[in-house]
Amino acid sequence: MLKVLVVFVAGIILGSFFKKFNFVNKFSEISVYILIAIFLFVIGFSVGSDDRIMQNLNITFLYSLIFSISGILGSVLLIKLILKK
């Protein structure tokens, strides 16, 4: 896991040298889109071929709905409480 973080930080540091070159930012933005699309396809592929996940999609969706609402509610309430925004 540490290796992944090192790669991420290396990207940020390297990027900071190229802030005057707009094409570096544009190129990395496009690369990120393409890589995410490929990766999501690969994850989808693994999910589709996994019977346990496919049979439990209802409960997976229910969990996701609960967690998205709890996350939003937590953010909104703590910001009201602490930052009074």
Place this chain on the structure above:
Amino acid sequence: MTSFIFLIFFVSGVILGNLLRNNFFNINFKTYILYLLLFFVGLQVGSDRKFYEIFKKLNLKDLLFPFVSLAGSVLISILIFIIIKFPLKEGIAIVSGMGYYSLSSILVTEFRNEYFGVIALLTNLLREIITLIFTPLLVKIFGKSFPVASGGATTVDTTLPVIIKYSGKDFLLISIINGFILTAIVPFVIIFVLSIK
């Protein structure tokens, strides 16, 4: 639009995977793509001029916004995880995605498995969708900060137009700061939480 394209890639993967039932993609392939992806996300954040310009205009309260937002999400969700007996570390990693569904689902899949990865994908995608659809209604109940708090990492791009429309231009800067900081820290938080023994 981007979310829609990503969703098409994911769903076509699910359909093909279900039809072919063959694991073409070995773990090494996924790991290499992950490294490349994080490198380019880093490069994108580091090379963005707006990132540095915004930091010059910062005040402490604006800077705290994303951190308080993340803490709030995690704290309330921990209560839910305990109540429904959902694994705590995986749950915290999932909600720490803060709407950054693509990267969070990829990291959670890589460091755990597809089951938690799918929940991370849906949870964070729903966060963006709920913000986009319910902001006009919920801004009346929770106030103008609602979409910025709710949108998480997406407030720098996809949910920004909604925020400007319903919260006003006063929230433009805080919205960009919030989205930028969350986009930069979400990978650290997820990897950190999942690496705790």
